[in-house]
Amino acid sequence: MSIVAPSPATLSTAEVQRILQHPIDGPCSLCRVLPNGDGKHSGCWLCPAPEYGTILFRRLDASKHFLRTPPAIAFEAAVLVGVLELVVWVVVVDRETNTVFLATPDAFCDEGFEVERGHGFQLALPLGCWHEIRVEQE
Numbered sequence: 001m002s003i004v005a006p007s008p009a010t011l012s013t014a015e016v017q018r019i020l021q022h023p024i025d026g027p028c029s030l031c032r033v034l035p036n037g038d039g040k041h042s043g044c045w046l047c048p049a050p051e052y053g054t055i056l057f058r059r060l061d062a063s064k065h066f067l068r069t070p071p072a073i074a075f076e077a078a079v080l081v082g083v084l085e086l087v088v089w090v091v092v093v094d095r096e097t098n099t100v101f102l103a104t105p106d107a108f109c110d111e112g113f114e115v116e117r118g119h120g121f122q123l124a125l126p127l128g129c130w131h132e133i134r135v136e137q138e
């Protein structure tokens, strides 16, 4: 696996490599499923791996799951309750492009906004607040 270049460059490649010790092709053995508001699988996992700090990990399809206006990644608000306080990074993997999006929980506090578009109450973070990392699988 090689990292093409983190963007923006404020995040070092070394830090990205540290975070991406976590597999991006799915949950690891330490990952715990986070239920959504209905008690079903939310598509998010909480991973307490000490090497890179606790992360919220999620795989999705950008074409289906990203907000378009404004461009943003939204989470069911209920899934994030009590979770953002625990994690050092939110890691979203777009299955369609193998792109990894990294955001800090602080970004959600500072730039996150609420949306309600027929999928329940959601908290969204604009795409510009994410570090975007293209990964090439070897």
Ligand SMILES: [Zn+2]
Pocket: 022, 027, 028, 029, 030, 031, 046, 047, 048, 049, 057
């Ligand atoms: Zn994990």
